[in-house]
Amino acid sequence: MNSLPIEDIGDPIKKNQSNLLVIDEIVNAIGFGKYQWYLLWMCAVGYMAVCSELLVIVFLQSDLMDYFNFDSNITYSWLPCLSTLSSLCSSLVFGVLSDRYGRKMFYIGSLVLVILGALLSICAQTFTEFVIFRGVIGGIGLGGLSTIDYVLFLECTGSKHKRGFYCLLITLCGTMGVLYITSVGWYLSGSGQSSNERWRWLSFWSVVPCFFCLLFRIYHRFESLSYLVCSQQWEQAYEVISQMIRFNFSQRQNPSQVLLPVVPSKQLYTYIYICIYMIISKQRERERRKKKK
Numbered sequence: 001m002n003s004l005p006i007e008d009i010g011d012p013i014k015k016n017q018s019n020l021l022v023i024d025e026i027v028n029a030i031g032f033g034k035y036q037w038y039l040l041w042m043c044a045v046g047y048m049a050v051c052s053e054l055l056v057i058v059f060l061q062s063d064l065m066d067y068f069n070f071d072s073n074i075t076y077s078w079l080p081c082l083s084t085l086s087s088l089c090s091s092l093v094f095g096v097l098s099d100r101y102g103r104k105m106f107y108i109g110s111l112v113l114v115i116l117g118a119l120l121s122i123c124a125q126t127f128t129e130f131v132i133f134r135g136v137i138g139g140i141g142l143g144g145l146s147t148i149d150y151v152l153f154l155e156c157t158g159s160k161h162k163r164g165f166y167c168l169l170i171t172l173c174g175t176m177g178v179l180y181i182t183s184v185g186w187y188l189s190g191s192g193q194s195s196n197e198r199w200r201w202l203s204f205w206s207v208v209p210c211f212f213c214l215l216f217r218i219y220h221r222f223e224s225l226s227y228l229v230c231s232q233q234w235e236q237a238y239e240v241i242s243q244m245i246r247f248n249f250s251q252r253q254n255p256s257q258v259l260l261p262v263v264p265s266k267q268l269y270t271y272i273y274i275c276i277y278m279i280i281s282k283q284r285e286r287e288r289r290k291k292k293k
Contacts, residue, residue, distance in 0.1 A: 028158035033248025044173035051177035090143030113141025118207035
């Protein structure tokens with residue numbers, strides 16, 4: 001780190017728009033590899049979970065009305081109504097909060113809320129409890145998950161690497177979620193089980209994709225690169241860049257060994273080391289403060 005030409009770097013770029021353009025160039029230089037593929041499948045499974053959770057309400061209607069002994073469609077409409085309303089509100093709130101506090105925490109939180117709401121709804125003894133657990137708690141999680149899912153992938157993929165095409169793959173996995181829950185509902189309807197057993201099992205199987213997505217996310221613990229740069233968390237941003245390179249190239253590869261050969265331009269060379277510049281600047285500032293004390 002001492003061998004870097006710190007004097008040639010100058011002042012760090014202050015505007016977030018400029019910073020994001022720099023990050024886009026860096027991600028383009030790193031390329032589309034294992035890191036992006038892993039993130040793609042995680043987000044695809046997440047969107048699959050969203051679509052299966054949205055559609056399961058349709059398949060639950062007859063069994064829930066039979067089990068809780070009511071025949072009014074108006075009464076049942078409270079479930080999709082509150083689920084949609086809570087998803088709408090939470091998508092707005094989670095979108096703003098994730099810009100301020102990061103994507104990782106709210107992505108995991110959304111998954112936990114969806115899983116928690118589904119599991120609690122299986123134990124519901126009244127339709128009101130089911131609506132609260134599945135419609136409100138689960139709906140809040142669905143709103144956050146559907147908002148952050150696409151953003152998380154886009155912010156870690158370069159603009160030159162067919163982001164639109166890969167987002168289309170995520171959307172297609174949403175279709176897979178619809179086919180998945182339809183197949184489960186069709187199988188349970190012909191299984192000969194009682195209405196009580198059917199809706200409970202269907203509630204459980206609809207949330208299984210969320211379990212897989214949560215496991216992916218626990219393993220893939222890194223924050224969004226764009227968020228880290230906009231919030232000026234330079235040390236963490238450089239760690240994410242290094243991790244991208246190690247995923248896409250070699251576990252022992254140094255970031256400079258990858259970025260400098262593919263991007264020889266001196267201007268981009270300067271941009272690449274903005275993160276390192278900030279780290280060293282902070283270290284020097286800490287040393288000066290210690291000397292003053």
